Amino acid sequence: MARLPLYLRALSALSERGVPTVSSEELAAAAGVNSAKLRKDLSYLGSYGTRGVGYDVEYLVYQISRELGLTQDWPVAIIGIGNLGHALANYGGFASRGFRVAALLDADRAVAGQRIAGMVVRHMDDLEQIVRDDRVSIGVITTPAPAAQGVCDRLVAAGITSILNFAPTVLAVPEGVDVRKVDLSIELQILAFHEQRKSATDAGPTLPPTAPPPAGTAARGDRGGDLPEVMPA
Amino acid sequence: MARLPLYLRALSALSERGVPTVSSEELAAAAGVNSAKLRKDLSYLGSYGTRGVGYDVEYLVYQISRELGLTQDWPVAIIGIGNLGHALANYGGFASRGFRVAALLDADRAVAGQRIAGMVVRHMDDLEQIVRDDRVSIGVITTPAPAAQGVCDRLVAAGITSILNFAPTVLAVPEGVDVRKVDLSIELQILAFHEQRKSATDAGPTLPPTAPPPAGTAARGDRGGDLPEVMPA
């Protein structure tokens, strides 16, 4: 379930505040979901609540952590040290939860060799060796879009089966490989879509009539692969 | 529909390669979805395909762009110029699609005043004025988690109804305000979950039996608000 990390976050906050138990109602509110949904999700990992009382916070934190595999170490490699890769390398949110940034890689020899976040950036040539030696289990792709599929193929060939893709491309991977995609432009476009609907309903028809057959009138084009370029420094 | 941006991206790539028409089958493959689903999505904006031929690429690009509201200008403000905010400010993917970074803001007076990506970072004190003067329509929150709700409240009070949240918090907003969340830790945790299941089925039971009532044994805690701190420079 994709909601477990959400619950874990809310529970951890409660744990720090010393709250011993929590009801499904309270926890659901903190996580922003329906209480029945939360109870069903939790019952999926086995019933560990007490009727009339609620759930033991510490115990539930432990259970979810174990279910998510957060009790073990997950070495992560970041490929493509542009703006985004640079930011992720310095991002503190990884280390705290078993996700250890094990390696940074870039195709540009001017970038490889630099020290970023206390690590030396390695060159793409060493990818396979690094994955093998450091037992990397998750690859994070922050390259420009045209390079993403190639990097992905090499990661898969090296044995990686979990990829987090920030490049605006649909990656083709064989069965058994998990890819999750984070696309900032798409998020913004969805917001813009809803924003437009709001202002449209404020004044005017929801779907203004369209000129039927105009050809060759492309609006602002989606120029494809505009991910962060390699950062100057 | 959240898939329209995906189609738009695929169509734009075809457009650049000079492809005049495309069938639902081809486009679906490029976008990584089912062809029937794609046809249904497109029929939702009005039937603009030709049976036996396919869809006119340029025309479809125009239609989707208009439906998404990409034919107009969307000024974006980025609040919290830490690692992530810095990267986003330099990110080229915004400008190309009607999303113009109109303002950068930070609560730290040492950060305000700096020039980043050709813009001067403003102080949070000026938030309301900036939103009003620059007609900001989308707010991007890249602050540490504890500050996110406060920033969110101020954005909403200033009239913003679309927010993209990178802070690891569930934001409470009134009816009518859209919030989309991007949480890197959660994406990684979901990957770790699946990765664990894979190795678990390789050798051993899928769900190893649990010690029933151990209290006070929290595993690696989710330390909550570990978003990028404000960047040194």
Added chain:
DNA sequence: AGGCTTTTGTGAACGTGTGCACAAAGCTGA
């Protein structure tokens, strides 16, 4: 000890989104 309150766990209805399969529609070539 027993009834009352609280809260879990879950059965069942509901709504939504997905995918199949096919008829209608348009193009092509003879």
Added chain:
DNA sequence: TCAGCTTTGTGCACACGTTCACAAAAGCCT
């Protein structure tokens, strides 16, 4: 002009996730 081929648009069934509502269970108070 007409048969045949291709591809769209959509009715229908199905599966999934969500939500309601309630019975069973646990604690608490008198």
